[in-house]
Amino acid sequence: MAAAPVWSVDPRTGKQRERVGAEATARDVDAAVRAARAARGALADRAVRAAFLRSAAAGLDAAADGLIETADAETALGPVRLTGELARTVYQLRAFADLVDEGAFLDVIIDHPDGTATPPVPDLRRYKVPLGVVAVYSASNFPFAFSVAGGDTASALAAGCPVVVKAHPDHPALSELVAGVLRRAAAEHGVPEGAVGLVHGFGAGVELIGHPLVAAAGFTGSVRGGRALFDAAAARAVPIPFHGELGSLNPVLVTEGAAAERAEAIGSGLAGSMTLGVGQFCVKPGLVLVPCGVAGDRLLNSLAGAVGDTAAGVLLDHRMRDAFIAGVAERARLPGVEAPVTPGAGGEHTVSAGFLTVPASALAAEGVYDLLLEECFGPVTVVVRYAGDGEATAVLSRLPGSLTATVHLSAGEAAGAGRGAEILAELTPLAGRVLVDAWPTGVAVAPAQHHGGPYPATTSTSTSVGGTALERWLRPVAYQNTPEALLPRELRDGNPLGLPRRFNGRLER
């Protein structure tokens, strides 16, 4: 039986652009994993890894025009957004190269023998080693930053782990181009090209998570797909870590004071954030608590005006368009839910942005309105009108975990008066990133970034953006009573590599 063909499709027309290749068979997946595993030795050298990452960044930069053209043809995200996303991806590769040079992630801890301790301490030296081959599941909505050369791949390679990437079917042609750039960068530094494997097809993704030589996985996508893979990772004879970013509601609370002070600015800001990228960001604000009353009404008027002025947009694929249209319709049908600007089908291939409103009381207890607590991918948000802090708190207490939680405060609350600190304390259990007077879209690549949150935002306590994303692909090993001659250089007393470490209890940097 011939392997199923893989087609690149133009979401603006729904038409096939070109045939990219074929879906990977079980044998193909096995070959990719074995080839990746064979690259571990070459990646063991930190200097090689850093140089490889920097060459990959340079390679993407050099190929930018063609990459952006293909990405736009496959995703309709537009050259402006894609140019920014590619720049971010390149920056990220270089940032990880810098972290590889620094070596803090090795988490070196050295204890000399101490006979006075209870029990006595022998010579112990610990650092972190790469886990092995990492399976990376690309996201639909970030063809660069969360795909073949995205954060999972960059952090895994930085950690010394080869990857096998499962391409997203929304951008198979781009995936092949980017993988080619990475492989050429690998070859420049003597790293086997198998260090970056690429497979296509749903079945290949399932094969990959079950492969005995896959040591960990990173995933960005839907709750349904991510949970199925998480379950498969946990059910293996030897379970493996599965770092999945699944779904996120990203609640926003606008206090009465904030609405009174800045109703119009908050309304238009919200419109910008929820419609950015046709609402296809995992950090799109999907549920917004707005106070009842005049100030809240002004906010909604501003929101309605701005959302109403937003041009119809093309979603990443037609399946998503269908899901969006069905999802908003199902929500809008709930009694008491209104649609001041109706989201749904635009033209034949587009969708229109809009928003729904619901009284907070509807969400007070489990029931049909729980649908509103699930992410709806695309340009829609649910505005929950609340009367008094009690109602707002009650809604917050019912929310699932999110990547972000945001509050807009009055100037006085921001300065410490009123309930500002209390609200931050209410939002912290809900999310991995808490924002004040800002919008969650736009995820900076920075050491302090945390892009993760309580389930279903992520399936672990880790982040997929920022320097600490690297920690996901490592495990500690301690060496006891090991002669200097046999110790890895990272663990020698003299610190020949100049690593930050904990030495006999004291932090050294």
Add this chain to the structure above:
Amino acid sequence: MAAAPVWSVDPRTGKQRERVGAEATARDVDAAVRAARAARGALADRAVRAAFLRSAAAGLDAAADGLIETADAETALGPVRLTGELARTVYQLRAFADLVDEGAFLDVIIDHPDGTATPPVPDLRRYKVPLGVVAVYSASNFPFAFSVAGGDTASALAAGCPVVVKAHPDHPALSELVAGVLRRAAAEHGVPEGAVGLVHGFGAGVELIGHPLVAAAGFTGSVRGGRALFDAAAARAVPIPFHGELGSLNPVLVTEGAAAERAEAIGSGLAGSMTLGVGQFCVKPGLVLVPCGVAGDRLLNSLAGAVGDTAAGVLLDHRMRDAFIAGVAERARLPGVEAPVTPGAGGEHTVSAGFLTVPASALAAEGVYDLLLEECFGPVTVVVRYAGDGEATAVLSRLPGSLTATVHLSAGEAAGAGRGAEILAELTPLAGRVLVDAWPTGVAVAPAQHHGGPYPATTSTSTSVGGTALERWLRPVAYQNTPEALLPRELRDGNPLGLPRRFNGRLER
């Protein structure tokens, strides 16, 4: 229906000592979890946590005589071993208190806004917060160090997480006593006694892992029990981290050179390590690769002499005694397996130590001999006789993950000649702790300790001993654009708490 009674049993006689209480019902478990959750606020203050841990240490010290007497009556581990174990447990509580004071575990990272980055970086400040209520499953074989006041509890409390401990049925009376000490220590510092919950019974353990308000779990025990709980943790609507230490073979390789130099010392050292605590350590060397030939024969003679001289001992309970006797008999029946000193039943309540031998060729491929690659709890080890490095490497490549892997080298190999470095590289993928010319029993409580390893040694990449055990119970949260007045003190520019941190990319200590 009345709840099932919980009995304290004397393993030296198999007789019930006293009735301790009743198995917890689902309602009891729910009450314990809710009481624990209510203690989160009091544990949020690091100074309170540190003081609480130190009072717990002092309380255990003060109650030592009674605790050791009860522990010995329930476990037959003997006062010497138990005195040492309690001292270690007390030391561990104080060590975690010191880490709480230091605050490095908060992993503070602060980034000031940077408009030149791609994309621009806003004000971002990240640290780690406690996960919530931690379920702790006590171990049979460490009534102090891995039980009610053991490493899981100490590290969870240090992280700011209340605990509900599932007592081990081998020491229910001791569990109640220790929980009492911890609760009194809590009360001294205004921490609700519910911060340390205690439940008895198999069913209570199952309830606990499924409770929606339990946020994570720590476990030390068997592969079967641990895997069932791991599966339950993963199958929850909201999965939770499950840090389980399940089973470990702890392979040892004796090189030909080492055997030639120190056959007798290695044989007697092995005897001491494998029979320590009646072979009931999770780091007992369970499979030892010894070269064929004269030096290896001398090693075995030494081992046989020392093991043969070991007095029969009492295992923790009669179920374990039955399992040990059946387990060694099943292994000894395999064709080609010999028992130079036969392990098995001793007196009516005791067992005798012994060891088995098998040629390396038997383990070259999957088959009936795979039983020898499973941990057998109790005073037995399997000696694998190998001819040449190739056979040794082949056996190592078939081993499951372990807590430890050990090599005994010749003086020349230790100095860097021969295959020393190569052997370390072969052992590293197998374990979380690699030892040279030492024995794995005796797990120091030290910053560089790593007590964990590839599955089934542990179900995660974490450790249950040493300072980094604390990391298991935390998750990061980033605050974006948050006014100084609302920021936790840990995240303020001026660093009023003097915390080690990463500030605008640079490590500060």
